[in-house]
Amino acid sequence: WAIYAPYVKAINDLKAQRNAVILGHNYMTPEIYHGVSDFVGDSLQLAIKATEVEADVIVQCGVHFMAETSKILSPEKTVLMPDMEAGCSLAESITAEGIAEMRRRYPGAPVVSYVNTTAEVKAASDICCTSSNAAQIVAAQDNHTVIMTPDQYLAQNVARDVPQKNVVWWEGSCIVHEQYSPQDLRDFREWNPGTRLIAHPECPPDVVAEADYSGSTSGIIKYVTDEKPEKALLITECSMASNIADQLPEVEFVGPCNMCPYMKKITLEKVLFALDTMTGQVEVDAEVAEKARLSVQRMIDLSR
Ligand code: 13P
Ligand code: SF4
Numbered sequence: 561w562a563i564y565a566p567y568v569k570a571i572n573d574l575k576a577q578r579n580a581v582i583l584g585h586n587y588m589t590p591e592i593y594h595g596v597s598d599f600v601g602d603s604l605q606l607a608i609k610a611t612e613v614e615a616d617v618i619v620q621c622g623v624h625f626m627a628e629t630s631k632i633l634s635p636e637k638t639v640l641m642p643d644m645e646a647g648c649s650l651a652e653s654i655t656a657e658g659i660a661e662m663r664r665r666y667p668g669a670p671v672v673s674y675v676n677t678t679a680e681v682k683a684a685s686d687i688c689c690t691s692s693n694a695a696q697i698v699a700a701q702d703n704h705t706v707i708m709t710p711d712q713y714l715a716q717n718v719a720r721d722v723p724q725k726n727v728v729w730w731e732g733s734c735i736v737h738e739q740y741s742p743q744d745l746r747d748f749r750e751w752n753p754g755t756r757l758i759a760h761p762e763c764p765p766d767v768v769a770e771a772d773y774s775g776s777t778s779g780i781i782k783y784v785t786d787e788k789p790e791k792a793l794l795i796t797e798c799s800m801a802s803n804i805a806d807q808l809p810e811v812e813f814v815g816p817c818n819m820c821p822y823m824k825k826i827t828l829e830k831v832l833f834a835l836d837t838m839t840g841q842v843e844v845d846a847e848v849a850e851k852a853r854l855s856v857q858r859m860i861d862l863s864r
Pocket of ligand 1: 586601602603604623648676690691692734762775776777778
């Protein structure tokens with residue numbers, strides 16, 4: 561921590577000076593998560609927080625689509641992205657034309673897009689979802705056929721949980737979670753018996769089927785906090801276990817894990833630079849933002 565202390569102090573001083581808040585996703589490194597974030601959480605919690613905070617500036621410690629979501633929900637605020645290159649394989653997998661193509665393929669079916677999408681894709685969709693409310697949002701649609709984009713695996717996991725709907729999907733995937741195979745989990749159980757296996761729903765359904773629990777990043781934290789298993793393997797991004805290990809000394813977090821190269825682009829140095837120079841301001845075209853806001857707001861209203 562000693563090497564981080566000067567950055568943490570400088571960032572926290574600048575936050576006060578600029579009336580800024582830092583929203584940190586659960587995949588941030590511990591020095592960002594514990595050192596400088598004012599609010600931490602999963603994608604849904606951070607989106608809701610963006611509608612509630614009273615600061616003039618939001619620094620989004622997460623990936624670009626999260627910063628866009630904050631800007632869409634709080635257009636009057638300055639939203640800073642410490643590294644504009646912090647993208648997401650899911651957000652990059654589909655454009656608004658992809659949504660139009662799905663609508664042509666399934667006429668009349670509503671489009672539920674994961675928040676891991678650009679503002680243009682959100683604007684072209686009917687409603688958004690996150691991993692913590694996807695099943696609930698799909699179940700609430702009037703139509704029997706529901707289009708889910710862009711995460712094929714989240715969609716397949718939802719299709720299993722909401723059998724009354726005909727869920728169809730776009731073929732995107734998360735480069736962190738698609739790497740796991742069901743054999744990895746079986747091998748791990750054999751090698752380290754008694755370990756609780758906890759998977760994010762961006763993992764393929766056959767991986768989720770081998771796990772003891774599946775949920776969003778906040779769902780995973782809640783599960784481990786409530787259950788306090790002796791040993792836990794989090795089948796998700798590496799920082800998750802690092803961020804909660806100190807609060808749960810009774811749980812032994814065991815590896816391996818996969819790193820998200822996009823999330824890891826956010827560093828204390830870049831956060832300090834962004835706040836100091838006010839660079840990395842995220843802008844969303846007003847017309848696109850207005851349509852995208854409707855999709856995100858519909859999701860938030862259904863999730864409360
Ligand atoms: P949640 O935090 O909503 O579970 O999302 C995980 C993720 O991959 C965000 O990029
Ligand atoms: Fe995108 Fe996956 Fe990284 Fe999340 S973990 S930002 S879904 S690539």
